Structure formats: structure tokens, C-alpha cells
Amino acid sequence: MGCCNSFGTLVVSMLVLLVSLGLTIAAILTDYWFLVGTDSVASDESRRRNNFNFGFWKKCYEDMPEVVPSDEHSSATANCVTIYERLTDTDANSSRELVIQLSRSYIGLSITSAAAQLATILILLCGSWPGDCQRLAKPGLYITATFVLVIATMSGAAAGICFIAARDVERTDLALYEGLTTDYGWSFMLHWIGAGLCFLDGFLILFMLRFSYEEVNSKFQNLYYS
DSSP states (O other), X not given: OHHHHHHHXXXXXXXXXXXXXXXXXXXXXXXXXXXXXXXXXXXXXXXXXXXXEEOSSEEXXXXXXXXXXXXXXXXSSTTEEEOGGGGGOOSOOHHHHHHHHHHHHHHXXXXXXXXXXXXXXXXXXXXXXXXXXXXXXXXXXXXXXXHHHHHXXXXXXXXXXXXXXXXXXXXXXXXXXXXXXXXXXXXXXXXHHHHHHHHHHHHHHHHHHHHHHHHHHHHHHHHHHO
């Protein structure tokens, strides 16, 4: 019975991790981390220039402004320009350099979080295959998975914090959004949901770790009394 409970928990844990990984990858690849808009009384060109959303790789306008050079347009998506090239900018003031460093951090940390989630899935899958009780009762398997999942969770949380910090620097020090409306988009929310699911999954793995220790202790007691 205990083996069946542990196996069921393992399946749920892996499904939660798969959902978390999917959300994290979707957040990395989409461009709705931050939304910027202007009021309806602004001029047409002002609305074009100040109504946009962006993520890690692209900045997308509702209507491409005339001031954006045509060679910066993204070939993949209309009304979008690529922005990842700016991460290598070396000619920037201190505030702009801080934004660049924070941008590099949250991109790298998000990718690290996704990689660690994938590694956790592979550890659980390969370590417990084919799912018999002898393999499920392995404390080392769950300790390793927990350690990697902690890296995933902390990387995800740190990425979200770095993104917020970068936007705060742009808002306060660079005054980029003065007179504009700003909000965090659904890509940003997906990222945090993914990080939250990683945190939740850690408790499921700790439950399986406790089961594995109880199983090992039970075997030792049976050997002792036999």
C-alpha cells in the first residue's frame, strides 16, 4: 500500500513539474512580461511609440512607430523589434548598465530554472524506472531531486525579482515611463506560477523522501527480528 501511495505521489510530482516547465518555457519565449500604454488623448505618433509590450527577446508595438528604423524590425513578427542585442551594449551610463546587468541576470536565471526543472524530471524518471518498490525506496534519489529543484525554485524567484528591479530602475532612475501606464503581463505571471509549482513540488518530493526512509527502516527492523 505504501509503495502504491509513493508511486502515485511520484506521478503527481512529475506532472506538476511538467506543467511548471511548460509555463516557464512559455514565459521565456513570449513577449508579454511588461506592458506599457498611453492615454487616448495622445497624438497618433505618441500612441504608436508608447503602446508596446516586451519580454526577453522582442519589443512589440500595437502599431509600429515611424521612428523605428526598418532594419530593426523582427522578421518573425510584424510590429516587433528585437531587443536582445542591447544586452551587449558597452556604451551606457550607470543606470542603463544596471538595467543591462539585471536583464542578463533574469534571462540567465530563467533558463537555469527551466534546465533545473528538466533535470529534476529526468532524475525522477530515470532513477525510479520501472517504478517498482525497490527503486522507489531510494533516499538518495529524492535528496538529489530536491537539491536540483531548490536550484530551479531559487533561480525562478531570483529571475522574477531581477525583472522587477530592472523595471524599477527604468521607472525611477531613467524615467522611461513617465506619464505612461505600466503593468506586468501574463508572461510574467506564468513565470511566477511556474516558480510556485516548483516550490509546491518540493513538498511532494520531501513526502516521498520520508516514505523511502520509513521503508528502509522497516526493512532493517524485519531483518533484525528475523
